[in-house]
Amino acid sequence: xxxxxxKGTTREEIERLKEILRSExxxxxxxxxxEERVLGIVGKNYREGAYYESLPGxxxxxxxSKPYKLVSRExxxxxxxxxxxxxxxxxxxxVVIAGPxxxxxxxxxxxxxxxxxxxxxxxxxxxxxxPRTSPYAFQGMGEEGLKILREVREETGLGIVxxxxxxxxxxxxxxxxxxxxIGARNMQNFELLKSVGRIGKPVLLKRxxxxxxxxxxxxxxxxLSEGNDQVILCERGIRxxxxxxxxxxxxxxxxxxxxxxxxxxIVDPSHATGIREKVSPMARxxxxxxxDGLIIEVHTDPDKALSDxxxxxxxxxxxxxxxxxxxxxxxxxxxxxxxxxxxxxxxxPRTGGNKAPATVVYSGVPGSFSHKACLQFxxxxxxxxxxSSFKEVFDLVDSEQAAFGVVPxxxxxxxxxxxxxxxxxxxxxxxxxxxxxxxxxxxxxxxxARIEELERVYSHPQAFQQCREYLEQNPGWxxxxxxxxxxxxxxxxxxxxxxxxAIGEGAEPISGMAVLKEGIETNPRxxxxxxxxxxxxSLPGPNNKSSIIYSxxxxxxxxxxxxRIFAANDINIxxxxxxxxxxxxxxxxxxxxLETDIAEExxxxxxxxxxxxxEFFKFLGSYNKGAQENR
Ligand code: PEP
Ligand code: MN
Numbered sequence: 001x002x003x004x005x006x007k008g009t010t011r012e013e014i015e016r017l018k019e020i021l022r023s024e025x026x027x028x029x030x031x032x033x034x035e036e037r038v039l040g041i042v043g044k045n046y047r048e049g050a051y052y053e054s055l056p057g058x059x060x061x062x063x064x065s066k067p068y069k070l071v072s073r074e075x076x077x078x079x080x081x082x083x084x085x086x087x088x089x090x091x092x093x094x095v096v097i098a099g100p101x102x103x104x105x106x107x108x109x110x111x112x113x114x115x116x117x118x119x120x121x122x123x124x125x126x127x128x129x130x131p132r133t134s135p136y137a138f139q140g141m142g143e144e145g146l147k148i149l150r151e152v153r154e155e156t157g158l159g160i161v162x163x164x165x166x167x168x169x170x171x172x173x174x175x176x177x178x179x180x181x182i183g184a185r186n187m188q189n190f191e192l193l194k195s196v197g198r199i200g201k202p203v204l205l206k207r208x209x210x211x212x213x214x215x216x217x218x219x220x221x222x223x224l225s226e227g228n229d230q231v232i233l234c235e236r237g238i239r240x241x242x243x244x245x246x247x248x249x250x251x252x253x254x255x256x257x258x259x260x261x262x263x264x265x266i267v268d269p270s271h272a273t274g275i276r277e278k279v280s281p282m283a284r285x286x287x288x289x290x291x292d293g294l295i296i297e298v299h300t301d302p303d304k305a306l307s308d309x310x311x312x313x314x315x316x317x318x319x320x321x322x323x324x325x326x327x328x329x330x331x332x333x334x335x336x337x338x339x340x341x342x343x344x345x346x347x348x349p350r351t352g353g354n355k356a357p358a359t360v361v362y363s364g365v366p367g368s369f370s371h372k373a374c375l376q377f378x379x380x381x382x383x384x385x386x387x388s389s390f391k392e393v394f395d396l397v398d399s400e401q402a403a404f405g406v407v408p409x410x411x412x413x414x415x416x417x418x419x420x421x422x423x424x425x426x427x428x429x430x431x432x433x434x435x436x437x438x439x440x441x442x443x444x445x446x447x448x449a450r451i452e453e454l455e456r457v458y459s460h461p462q463a464f465q466q467c468r469e470y471l472e473q474n475p476g477w478x479x480x481x482x483x484x485x486x487x488x489x490x491x492x493x494x495x496x497x498x499x500x501x502a503i504g505e506g507a508e509p510i511s512g513m514a515v516l517k518e519g520i521e522t523n524p525r526x527x528x529x530x531x532x533x534x535x536x537x538s539l540p541g542p543n544n545k546s547s548i549i550y551s552x553x554x555x556x557x558x559x560x561x562x563x564r565i566f567a568a569n570d571i572n573i574x575x576x577x578x579x580x581x582x583x584x585x586x587x588x589x590x591x592x593x594l595e596t597d598i599a600e601e602x603x604x605x606x607x608x609x610x611x612x613x614x615e616f617f618k619f620l621g622s623y624n625k626g627a628q629e630n631r
Contacts, residue, residue, distance in 0.1 A: 001040075001041045001042075001046060001049070001052065001061055001062070001063055001064065002038055002039075002040055002041075002061070002062040002063075002064060002074065002075055003017075003038065003039040003040075003041060003052055003055075003058045003060070003061055003062075004037075004038055004058070004059050004060040004061075004062065005017075005037040005038065005039065005057050005058060005059060006057055006058075006059045009037060009057040013056060013057040014030070014037070014039075014057065016056070016057075017039065017055060017056065017057050017058070018030070018039070020055065021039070021041050021055075024043070024045075025043050025044065025045060026041040026042065026043035027041065027042045027043060027070075027225065028040070028041050029041075029042075029070060029075070029076075029229075031075065031076050038075075040064075040069070040070065040075040040076065042069045042070055042225065046063075049061040049062075049063065062074075066217075066260070067214065067218060068214070068217040068218050068220070068221040068261075069221065070221055070224035070225060070229065071217050071220045071221050071224055071231070071261045071262070071263055072217075072260065072261060072262075073259065073260060073261055073262050076262045077262070078262060079262050079264070080229065080262045080263055080264060081264070081380060082202050082230045082231070082232050082263075082264060083202075083230075083381070084123060084159045084178050084179055084202050085159045085178060085344075086340070086341060086344035086345075086379070086381060087122045087123060087159060087340070087341075088379055088380055088381060089202075089232050089264045089266070089292055089293060090232075090263075090264030090292050091292075091375065091379065091380050092333070092334055092335060092372065092375045092376045092379075092380075093334065093335050093336070093337050093340065093376060093379060094287060094292070094293050094294075094325060094329050094334050094335065094336050095122055095123065095266065095292060095293030095294075096120060096121045096122060096123075096293055096294050096295075096296065096322065096325070096336075097121065097122075097123040097124070097125050097161050097266070097293065097294065097295040097296070098116035098119075098121035098123075098124070098125060098295070098296045098297075098298045098318060099112055099113065099116060099121075099124045099125035099126045099161075099297070099298060100112055100125075100126050100297060100298065100299045100305065100312065101126075101127060101130075101270075101297050101299075101305065101306075101307040101308035101309075101312065102126060102127040102128075102130050102138060102140050102141075102145070102305075102306055102307045102308075103126040103127065103128050103140070103141050103145035103146075103148050103149060103162075104138075104141070104305070104306050105148075106148050106151070108300060108301070109126060109148050109149070109152060110148075110151065110152060110155065111300055112298060112299065112300055112315075113152040113155070113156050113158060114155075114156060115298070115300070115315045115318075116158075116298055116315075116318060117156045117157075117158055117341070119315070119318055119319045119322045120322040120325075120326075120336055120337075120338045120340075121158065121296075121318075121322075122158065122159075122340045122341060123158055123159045123160070123161050123178070123179065124149070124152050124153070124156070124158040124159070124160055124161065125161045125162070125181075125295055125297070126145070126148075126149055126152075126160075126161075126162060127140050127145075127162055127163045127181075127307075128140050128141055128142055128143070128144075128145030128146045128149065128162055128163075129142065129145075129162075129163055129164065129165045129166075129169060130163070130307060131163070131165050131183050131185050131186065132307070137307065138306040138307050143172060145162075146162065146172055146175075146176040146177070147176070149162060149176060149177070150176050153178070157341050157345070158341070159178035159179065160176065160177050160178045160179070161177075161178065161179040161181055161204055161295070162176075162177050162179075162180070162181060163180075163181040163182070163183050164177075164180045164181065164182065164192070164195075164196065165183065165186065165192075166192065167191055167192055167194075167195035170195050170196075170198075170199055173196075173199060173201065174199065174201070177201065178201065178202070179201065179202045179203070179204050179232070180196050180199060180201050180202070180203050180204070181203075181204040181206065181234075182196060182203060182204065182205050182206060182219075183206055184206045184207060184208050184209050184236055184271070185208070185209065187205065187206060187207065187208035187211055187215075187216065187219050188208060188211070188215070188219060190222060193219055193222035193223055193226075194222060194226055196223055196228065197222060197223040197224070197225065197226025197227060197228045198226050198227070198228070199228065200227075200228060201228075201230070202230040202231070202232060203223055203228065203230065203231050203232065204232045204234050204266075204295070205219060205220055205223065205231055205232065205233055205234065206234045206236050206268070207233070207234065207235050207236055207238065207250075207253070208238075209238065209239045209247070210238060210239045211238070213253060213256055213257065213260070216233065217257075217260065217261060220233065220261070220263060231263050232263065232264050232265070232266060232292075233257055233261070233263055233264070233265040233266070234265070234266050234267070234268050234295060235249070235250060235251070235253045235254065235257075235265060235266075235267050235268065235272070235286075235291075236267075236268035236271040236272055237249045237250070237268070237271055237272030237273070238250050245272070245273045245274055245275060245278060246271065246272070246273060246274025246275070246311070247271065247272050247273070247274065248272070249267070249269060249272035249273060249282050249286075251267070251282075251285060251286060251289050253265070254267065254286065254289040254290050254291050255289060255290055258290055264292040264293075265291055265292055266291055266292055266293040266294055266295055267282075267283070267286035267289075267291045267293075267294055267295075268294070268295045268296070269282035269283045269286060269294065269296065270295070270296055270297040270308065270311045270312070270313075271297075271308075271311070273311065274310065274311045275310065275311060276302070276310060276311055276312065276313060276314075276317070279296065279297075279311060279313055279317075279321075280313070280317060280320070280321045280324070283296065283321055283325070284321070284324055284325065284328055287325055287328050287329060287332065287334070288328060288331070288332060290332060294325075296313060296318065296321075297311055297312040297313065298312060298313045298314075298315060298318045299312035299313075299314075300314075300315060302314065322336065322338075326338075330436055330437060330438045330527065331438055333372075333437075333438065333440070334376070335376040335377075335435065337376075337377070337379075338541060338624075339539065339540050339541035339624060340379070342539075342540035342541060343378065343379075343539055343540060344379070344381065345540070346539060346540055347378070347381075347382055347403075356397075356400035356401065356402060356403040356535065357383075357401070357402065357403065358382060358383065358403050359382070359383045359384065359385050359401075359402045359403060359404075360374050360378050360382055360383070360384050360385070360402060360403070360404045360405070360406060361384070361385045361386065361387055361392075361393050361396045361397065361401075361402040361404070361405050361406075362374050362384065362385075362386055362387075362393065362405065362406045362407070363386065363387055363388060363389055363390050363392065363393050363407065363484075364386060364483070364484040364486060364487070365386060365483075365484065365486045365487050365490065366386065366486065367486035367489070367490075367504075367505075368484045368485060368486035368487075369408070369437055369439060369484070369485065369505065369528060370406055370407070370408065370484070370530065371384070371386065371486070372437060372505075373406050373408070373435050373437055373528075373530040374406045376435055376437065377406065377433060377435040377530075377532060378404070385402060388483070390407050390419055390420055390423060391419075391423060393405040393406075393407055393533075394407075394423045394426075394427045394429065394533070397429055397533055397534060397535060398427055398428070398429060398535065400535060403534060403535075404432065404532050404533065404534045405429075405532070405533045405534070406435075406530050406531070406532055406533075407420045407423075407530060407531060407533065408420065408528050408529070408530050409421065409424075409529055409530065409531050410528070410529050410575075411439070411462065411466070411526070411527070411528045411529075412525060412526060412527040412528070412529075413465075413466055413521075413522070413523055413525075413526050414462055414465050414466060416577060418579065420531075421577075421579055421591060422579065424531075424533075424547075424549070424591075424620055425549055425579075425589060425618065427533075429533045429534065429535055430533065430534055430535070430536070430538070430620060430621035431531045431532065431533060431547050431620050431621035431623055432532045432533065432534040432538055432539045432621060432623055433531070433532035433539050433623045433624060434529055434530065434531050434532065434545070434623060434625060435529075435530050435532070436527050436528070436529045436530070437527065437528050437530065438526065438527055439466065439505075439521065439526045439527065439528050440505060440518075440519055440521065440524075440526070441459075441463055441466060441467050441485075441503050441504065441505065441519070441520050441521045441526075442503070442504065442505065442515045442516075442517065442518050442519065442520065443457070443470075443501050443502075443503060443515070443516045443517040443520055444489050444492065444501060444502050444503070444504055444513045444514070444515060444516065445492060445498065445500065445501035445502070445513065445514060445516045446492070446493070446496065446497075446498050446513065446514065447512075447513075447514040448498045449498040449499070449500075449501060449514070449516060450498070450516075451501075451516050451517060453498065453499060454474070454477060454499060454500070454501050454516075455476075455477065455478060455499040455500070456477065456478045456480055456499065456500045456501075457471070457477045457478070457479055457480070457500070457501050457502065457503060458480045458481075458482050458488035458489075458491055458492060458500065458501070458502045458503075459479070459481070459482060459485055459488045459502055459503035459504060460481065460482060460483070460484050460485050460488065461481050463485050463488075463503045463504065464479050464481075464503070466521045466522060466523075466526055467503055467520045467521055467522060468522055469522040470517075470520040470521075470522070482502075485502070485503060485504030485505060486504060486505075488502035488503065488504055489502040489504045489513055492513070493512060493513055501516060503520065531547075532623075538621075538622075538623070539623065539624070541624035542597075542624060543597040543599070543600075543622035543623055543624055544595065544596070544597060544624060544625055545574070545593060545594065545595060545596075545597075545622065545623055545624070545625040546593070546594045546596060546597055546598040546599065546619075546620075546621065546622040546623075547591070547592070547593050547594075547620035547621060548591075548592050548594070548598065548610070548617065548618065548619055548620060549589055549590065549591050549592075549616075549617075549618045549620060550562065550589070550590055550592070550610065550614040550615075550616055550617045550618070551581060551587065551588065551589050551590065551614060551615050551616040552590070552613065552614055552615060553615050554587065558613075559590065561613045562590075562610060562613050562614060565606060565609050565610055565613065566594065569603075569606050571594050571595065571596050571598075571606070572594070572595040572596075573592060573593070573594060573595075574593045574594065574595050575591070575592065575593035576590065576591070576592050576593075577590070577591045578590055578591070579591060589616070595625075597622040598619070598622060599619065599621075599622045600622070607619070
């Protein structure tokens, strides 16, 4: 049952209500909605809705129609994000768990861990208790294996995912493990589910070999009903009549699960296919289908692996897969972050120190693309602040009120955002990173709105430009400019006028709006690049890109002389743009992005040469362009 509380309900009233409900044998879950306060209640003996509505503070009682309650989206509309140390599963960054099927020995396990971390895995998998079909097959190293996993965590910082096969192992799991895996064969081992429900650690719940989605969610419900709501679902293939692959990967489960439950879902293409060559294609498909992450078996010597060798990727295959995912992820609004764990480590010691607070600032409202860029780059764990102009972002970072700022610099269709290029010149700040987002625009309106009846459309001018073709088909609409797309959506929501609509992404924080038409941008290959600015803080990861600004004297060949330096040193120019110098009409500054770390010791000579050939020279920073080449 969902109890919607009255707007003015006080904290004391809520606590009193919870007490009453608990004393009647209900389990009570408070759900922090943006606009509504809701209590989810679950129990064996429900009463009539009218009874609950008579309790003080309750406005409406709505029954949950599904047999699973705590896991259902009806009860909690916002997606759950499960935290494992610094890693967040279900957020904007893809989470890849990798490692061998089983822990077989110390040296090899550590070696695999170092490799998968380098290629972008953020959690490590490896079984110490293996539930094998044959009693004569390798059963796992037991506690010895767990000790090796603990060493992996200590050395690499990767959180540990490992399988628990019996409630008797609960203490060991508490001691050594970060995520407890419930294997497919144990999905309906209810005593085990209850036991992990009480363990208080995140649980990776695999789908049973022949379990329906409803049965799977009922198993998750067992865990939540014991008080543990940190459950990650894992589709790992189901048994069908098809024998070519080990199992049949039911990718439909991904969007179905996303609709039915707020819990995150990851996909295991290794056990689903059982064939090494089929793992990467299905992994790519899983991400395209909307999965929050993957769990993949990787082994340095799969031919000698004690279990699941034929489905384990070679390290090079895993590396290639991660590079592919890096490209695919932004298409579905996500990001692969190679420096995920390193960034978290950098942000940590800052808190409490005397440097700028470890906050990140952006211009716009929550739900805007700039907000999303912050989440994708820094994750939801880092405190974010917003302000109302790009200049303010620069000011706040410059005055050390925020450690980092995130601003857009260019769009693949509409070109550079000149204001920020000028601010980069004006302020003495450095570029510490970059992140690229796919910009998908939807026409958003109230659920009662009809496209044919619209009169006014709100959005940011850039968004109007990016949706030009669609807007030209509707010449009667008044286009009204707003600060950003998220505030445009907010405005329509507040006006409550079905003749109004907004163009924007319609991200989760603004609920209650309907997508009237999806993907109205003229060109779907619409990406915006954001840069991360900071006063001094560089971020981890190999720096493989640099930005500089310079001007040259007004003489023939002066620009050419500078470009020659790049050619002679085999440096690729990825962007070259000129901007007028404000005080000198018809003279220009050149903004150059280079595919190298120009600040590196062995490049000093190049930097000096450039300074000689230029009138004005400013180094904007070296940073990681995200891709993996130079690792
Ligand atoms: C495993 O992850 O190694 C495993 C045994 O998986 P499943 O339970 O999905 O077969
Ligand atoms: Mn396995």
